Amino acid sequence: MPNNGYKDEKEAFVSGMTGSTVAHINLLSSVALASIFLLYCAQTRTRIFSLTGLSVSWILLVLPLLLSMTIFANSPAILFLLISAPGGLLLLIQRKESGTPLPSNLKSPTAAVPSSQAHPTAPRMELLPSLTTYRAHMLLITCLAILAVDFPVFPRSLVKCETFGVSLMDIGVGSFVFSGGIASAIPLIKNPSHLAAPLFPKMLRAMRKSLPIILLGLVRVLLVKGTEYPEHVSEYGVHWNFFITLALVPVMEVLLHPAMIRASVTAIGVAVAISQQLLLSKFGLSDYVLNAPRVDLISANKEGIISLPGYFAIHLLGLTTGLLLLPPSPSYFRRIQRSLRTHSLNDRELAERYAVRQNDKTVTELSGYSVLWWALMGLCSLLKLDGGNGVSRRMVNISYIFWICAYNVSFILAYLLLDMLFFPSSLNKSKKKTDPPSLPPTSIPAPLLDAVNKNGLVVFLVANVATGLINLTIPTMYTSDFWAMVILCGYSYAICAMAWGLRGVRLRL
Template identity: 90%
Template sequence: MRDMDIGVGSFVFSGGIASAIPLIKTPSHLAAPTFPKMLRAMRKSLPIILLGLVRVLLVKGTEYPEHVSEYGVHWNFFITLALVPVMEVMLHPVMIRVSVTAIGIVVAISQQLLLSKFGLSDYVLNAPRVDLISANKEGIVSLPGYFSIHLLGLTTGLLLLPPSPSYFRRIQRSLQTHSLNDRALAERYAVRQNGKTATELSGYLVLWWALMGLCSLLKLNGGNGVSRRMVNISYIFWICAYNVSFILAYLLLDMVFFPSPSTTSKTKKIDQNSASSLNPILPTAIPHPLLDAVNKNGLVVFLVANIATGLINLAIPTMYTSDFWAMVILCGYSYAICATAWVLKGVRLRL
């Protein structure tokens, strides 16, 4: 399995985690009218779509080597990233009453049914590129799979980011009974419950690895193994299992070396005049300043890394580079990306 297969799936999964923030900060956001939220999501996605179109022009104009079998002739990962958040907003009315995990699994199963039972797998692998849709068949067909990864990442974020893993379930019940009280929720969950969060993440960890193994054992993936090209069900569960494994390991290390205050201790009284008192996401210490610098401008660092990769591949015949010089280039590349994040740490760039 290539690093890129892990990278793009993990990027979508982490985007799902981050998309939990508005649902936690402002619980009523979930029940807000869908159409205005879709327009806002589309406006936020517009710069990423423009970046995707610019990438297409640059790649075609410079004859940059590319594998059209990844996303298609014109489609690229930026377009997928731009569409997935808009698709999520469309499901907000459903998320009030249905578990986000269940929605994500249903989307994953539906994606696999389309691949196995409705011929999309054969279409992706064998259909000629005769029109705009078939020219971009990989990107179009893989989109529901990436959407499923995003939703299952959102599930993880809704467990991990609030003080209690049951926080979002409380929001759902309150919205269903029209008794939502932001301040009451913030006061009730004033102390982090990392033990409970670790327990629930462990359950999800077992679930994702078990589902991935079951899909492989019973060949529910159509016999195609783990396929990033089609984003089949094995790939979806593999990405979820991989990321939750690391997140749980980081959480356990955090609990050991940076323990939260005991849930039995008295919490400080919430400032009734402070807007932050309604914010249930408690600030946590960043273990390394460089991580904080990258987090502040994640998309910018991602774009710089992509541009640097393209320039290196245009300037150097990387396929014929010796192992020694390959390591020199990789180390220099990593240092340059980290240095860029560090220089930009004092500003917050928004695209």
């Protein structure tokens, strides 16, 4: 257990940071795309099928992420080239012929809805391999960063910013909420009439689903306070933590279901984002967060409470992405809305019309949203609509909201384009009879990433517990870079091995 002196030093070690630049964060994160590019090149140009094993997958898919935020953090372009260059050379080899799996054969838990809960005429919906890859990589980056930040090998420019600025760790919490918004689109697509269902029973169901996560948040508070574990109070407050935020936003979504029948979900999300900024700028909540003393329960947790509407906006804009990405056609939900408004819902016609995925249209819409969110972020900065100080994860201002949306949509789009480029037949309705049966099918998404995604919350919880135990065992901030990398490699491999061992089951919390 750390003594008070070390605890104070450790808190200072992760406090007062101003971050990096958006370009640097994007380049650093692009290492994840390079690793997928290399894997796909190897899978389509060689006959080495052991690429899907745990150890090789960890080297190809996880180690690059760790290197990008530690040894190569200040030169991510070099790491990007070191990883992607071998893939470029492999492209010179003639592509091998091999069957590829159908989306319906790619079992992904977040898309799996029991038949008793699905609308009998709902469209065929499979979770895209690119979405699994995105969610798993986002989770792995977060799990790596929460421990790496405690070592000097992790640059201070990547640590969560104190008040304003952008950093790698500022992306994690927003991306978690955005990803949750994508997953929340599933019941709306499976059963469109869910939007018009009575509000109170839906609220109760949403609260029951969120209760375990709230309990996890309360347990975390007790453990942190009981062990005197170093904590950054200005992140969420004295008692609030990310689990509480994560549990509340789906419940808040249900309250807006009646509005979603009559208005665009995108418009609702943007309206919530604007309202959040008005509360911060025009109603003094920004000054309250920065300067108000912590004298009662509310002021003690002012960051968590005041940032909640901003995270809710991110959740809604993630929902928008899910509604265009998950159905066979990106226009499916818009047609559902019109049917609900006119009380002429005809799911069967819609399901039949969009039985085949229209990935070209999905790419077009994702590209449009990516441009829109980046443009709005730039506009907010240029016109100082965010208060004039830039992005703030602490308050979740409008610039942070648009940044998180732009970042996540851009990377989902990039993963989808890679899938379409290397495995076009895996995204078609049916497998060609001419595919040779002698070669084993190429596995997308990568089995390790699918395993991480399958039990994502469990992986995140185990990573948090392991991070706490390591910090209580060794003085991480005084550890040399060599031993820090040894510990981080062992930690990341153990996390992946745990997910790998659970790949045949799905644990529900």
